[in-house]
Structure formats: structure tokens, C-alpha cells
Amino acid sequence: MDLYDNLRKGEKGAWLSIGAYLFLSAIKLGVGFWGGSEALKADGLNNVTDIVASVAVLIGLRISQKPPDDNHHYGHLKAETIASLLASFIMAVIGLQVLLNSVKTVFNPSLEPPSPLTAVVAFFSALVMYGVYRYNLKLSREIKSSAVRAAAYDNRSDALVSIGAGIGIIGAILGAPLIDSITAFLVGLIIIKTALDIFRESVLTLTDAFDEEAVESLSVVIRRVPGVLALRDFKGRTHGNVMFIDLTVSVAPYLNVVESHWITEEIERKIQKVKPNCVVLVHIEPDYSIEEDEEDG
Structure with a gap:
């Protein structure tokens, strides 16, 4: 609706x-x-x-x-x-x-x-x-x-x-x-x-306060999305009966645009399944520590 x-x-x-x-x-x-x-x-x-x-x-x-x-x-x-x-x-x-x-x-x-x-x-x-x-x-x-x-x-x-x-x-x-x-x-x-x-x-x-329990439960959902290496930042606020969430997640640096976009869509889908009245904005950051670990290996 x-x-x-x-x-x-x-x-x-x-x-x-x-x-x-x-x-x-x-x-x-x-x-x-x-x-x-x-x-x-x-x-x-x-x-x-x-x-x-x-x-x-x-x-x-x-x-x-x-x-x-x-x-x-x-x-x-x-x-x-x-x-x-x-x-x-x-x-x-x-x-x-x-x-x-x-x-x-x-x-x-x-x-x-x-x-x-x-x-x-x-x-x-x-x-x-x-x-x-x-x-x-x-x-x-x-x-x-x-x-x-x-x-x-x-x-x-x-x-x-x-x-x-x-x-x-x-x-x-x-x-x-x-x-x-x-x-x-x-x-x-x-x-x-x-x-x-x-x-x-x-x-x-x-004053843009956000429920700590909601942060914890949604953070678990986000980290379980395939391709998400880490949840860097999580910000949330509510406007009436609508929840706005801003996220920053790190992914592998060698992913192309299509693969990264799929991850953002999957995060949005997972969150909106739990919180239907929710607007999600996901920011993707490459995790270059993976390349460093591969070079060290």
C-alpha cells in the first residue's frame, strides 16, 4: 500500500x-x-x-x-x-x-x-x-x-x-x-x-532519535546479504510513519557496477521485507584490504 x-x-x-x-x-x-x-x-x-x-x-x-x-x-x-x-x-x-x-x-x-x-x-x-x-x-x-x-x-x-x-x-x-x-x-x-x-x-x-533494537536487528540483516564484507555506517530517522535509513557498506574492490548495484538492491529488499514503510539509501565503498591480503599471500 x-x-x-x-x-x-x-x-x-x-x-x-x-x-x-x-x-x-x-x-x-x-x-x-x-x-x-x-x-x-x-x-x-x-x-x-x-x-x-x-x-x-x-x-x-x-x-x-x-x-x-x-x-x-x-x-x-x-x-x-x-x-x-x-x-x-x-x-x-x-x-x-x-x-x-x-x-x-x-x-x-x-x-x-x-x-x-x-x-x-x-x-x-x-x-x-x-x-x-x-x-x-x-x-x-x-x-x-x-x-x-x-x-x-x-x-x-x-x-x-x-x-x-x-x-x-x-x-x-x-x-x-x-x-x-x-x-x-x-x-x-x-x-x-x-x-x-x-x-x-x-x-x-x-530530534531524529532511532530505536537501538531496530538498528541491531537490521544490522544483522544487512551483514547477511551476499557480497557485504562489512557495515561501515548506519543512520536512521523517522518521518511520521516512514523510516529513512542511510547505510555505508564495504564490498570487494574488483566488483563491477552491476554487481555492486545488485548488492544495494538486495539490501533494500531485505530491509523492506522487515520494515515495509522504509526508504533505504545504500553507499558502496571498496574494501582494498582484500587486495593487500592477496598480495601478502
């Missing part, structure tokens, strides 16, 4: 998230105000901010589909990672807001119990967002998209927020409003941890 086909597929996940957030935020805010639930209203506002994050992911995927130009020789694939980074910032802000609101409610508990309908809406929202999370997670693994994976984790966080809101509402109905605050605090911590994980992965990608 073409790389840009994967990016277009990723847009489906972003549109699904946007649609779900629009639907749920309207219901939560409406029922929250009607039923007198601060937790549900906060959850609804949380989904409003999630719409912004999903739009950012969608824009990142759209920009990633632009072909290379004079200023971007490798294309615009890193726009997807930048979208993930932006999503992590928004998630972190939401998590801090949840923590702050939970602490405030400890000192200013609500005296009027909310309507039971608000709890039903909260748990219904959690089920919807869990379904969206499963879909986006599966899609992100299929197309190997960091932005869609970030959106999936955001969906999961929102499902947890809704569960926390539902538990807190039930606690308030039963006369124990402190449960609302404790649950909201724990959910806030989960959201912040998820945001930090996405932030760390995005920063590593944007």
Missing part, C-alpha cells in the same frame, strides 16, 4: 473522533446543566477541547500528504508527529484542569445531588469513547501512524474521564461527594501520564 494511502486512511480516525466529540460534548453540556452535575459539565468541556486536538491531528495528516518540494526534500511527513506533539500539550492541559478542579471540589463540595440521568450519560459516553479508542488503535497499528495512535490514547483518556465522572456522580447521589474528587484526581493523573508518553515519543522522533 502507498504511504499516502495510509495517511488518507488515518483521516478516518480523526473524523470519527471529531464526530464523537461533537455529539458527546453537546449531550454532556446539555444534560449537565439540566441535571446539575459539575462533573458532567466539566467532562463536556473536556470533549470540546478534544475537538481542537482532533482537528490538529487531521490537519497534520493532511499536511503530511503533500509531496516533496524545494524546501522539503523528504516531504512533509513530520507534520504528523508535530500534530501528535500538539495533542500531547492539549491532553496535559486537560489533565491539569481535572486535577485542579478535583482539589477545588474537596473544599467546596456541592450540596445539591445531581440527577441520576447525568450518571447514565457519563457511562454511555465512556462506552462510546472506548469504541472509538479501539477503532483508532487498530487503525494506527495498521497504518503505523503516530498521530492516530496519539488520538487513540486521547480517546481512552476521555473514556476514563467519563467513567470517573459517572462514579463521582453516583457518589454524590449517595451522599459521598468526596468520591467524585478522588476519582477525578486519579483520572487527571492518568491523562497527564498519557500526555507525557506521547510527548516523549514525539520529541524523540522530531
Whole structure:
């Protein structure tokens, strides 16, 4: 499958998230105000901010589909990672807001119990967002998209927020409003941890970090290619869901151009068999130590 086909597929996940957030935020805010639930209203506002994050992911995927130009020789694939980074910032802000609101409610508990309908809406929202999370997670693994994976984790966080809101509402109905605050605090911590994980992965990608395990496994594959005497240099980086690898290998100095070219093609084929979304550039260097060894012999 073409790389840009994967990016277009990723847009489906972003549109699904946007649609779900629009639907749920309207219901939560409406029922929250009607039923007198601060937790549900906060959850609804949380989904409003999630719409912004999903739009950012969608824009990142759209920009990633632009072909290379004079200023971007490798294309615009890193726009997807930048979208993930932006999503992590928004998630972190939401998590801090949840923590702050939970602490405030400890000192200013609500005296009027909310309507039971608000709890039903909260748990219904959690089920919807869990379904969206499963879909986006599966899609992100299929197309190997960091932005869609970030959106999936955001969906999961929102499902947890809704569960926390539902538990807190039930606690308030039963006369124990402190449960609302404790649950909201724990959910806030989960959201912040998820945001930090996405932030760390995005920063590593944007700073051209490369997985050491991938280097070791691919190095073994390269050294096993017939004609490769040594792997002199290995550099790798990722742009969105695409991996770029630059190699320098040494071969026998008496090989002709056709034989050397065959080695480069075989290296590319072997690597792309392991890593399909991969662009490989191989530089061939002659190993003159072979001639010296033959002369000494």
C-alpha cells in the first residue's frame, strides 16, 4: 500500500473522533446543566477541547500528504508527529484542569445531588469513547501512524474521564461527594501520564532519535546479504510513519557496477521485507584490504 494511502486512511480516525466529540460534548453540556452535575459539565468541556486536538491531528495528516518540494526534500511527513506533539500539550492541559478542579471540589463540595440521568450519560459516553479508542488503535497499528495512535490514547483518556465522572456522580447521589474528587484526581493523573508518553515519543522522533533494537536487528540483516564484507555506517530517522535509513557498506574492490548495484538492491529488499514503510539509501565503498591480503599471500 502507498504511504499516502495510509495517511488518507488515518483521516478516518480523526473524523470519527471529531464526530464523537461533537455529539458527546453537546449531550454532556446539555444534560449537565439540566441535571446539575459539575462533573458532567466539566467532562463536556473536556470533549470540546478534544475537538481542537482532533482537528490538529487531521490537519497534520493532511499536511503530511503533500509531496516533496524545494524546501522539503523528504516531504512533509513530520507534520504528523508535530500534530501528535500538539495533542500531547492539549491532553496535559486537560489533565491539569481535572486535577485542579478535583482539589477545588474537596473544599467546596456541592450540596445539591445531581440527577441520576447525568450518571447514565457519563457511562454511555465512556462506552462510546472506548469504541472509538479501539477503532483508532487498530487503525494506527495498521497504518503505523503516530498521530492516530496519539488520538487513540486521547480517546481512552476521555473514556476514563467519563467513567470517573459517572462514579463521582453516583457518589454524590449517595451522599459521598468526596468520591467524585478522588476519582477525578486519579483520572487527571492518568491523562497527564498519557500526555507525557506521547510527548516523549514525539520529541524523540522530531530530534531524529532511532530505536537501538531496530538498528541491531537490521544490522544483522544487512551483514547477511551476499557480497557485504562489512557495515561501515548506519543512520536512521523517522518521518511520521516512514523510516529513512542511510547505510555505508564495504564490498570487494574488483566488483563491477552491476554487481555492486545488485548488492544495494538486495539490501533494500531485505530491509523492506522487515520494515515495509522504509526508504533505504545504500553507499558502496571498496574494501582494498582484500587486495593487500592477496598480495601478502
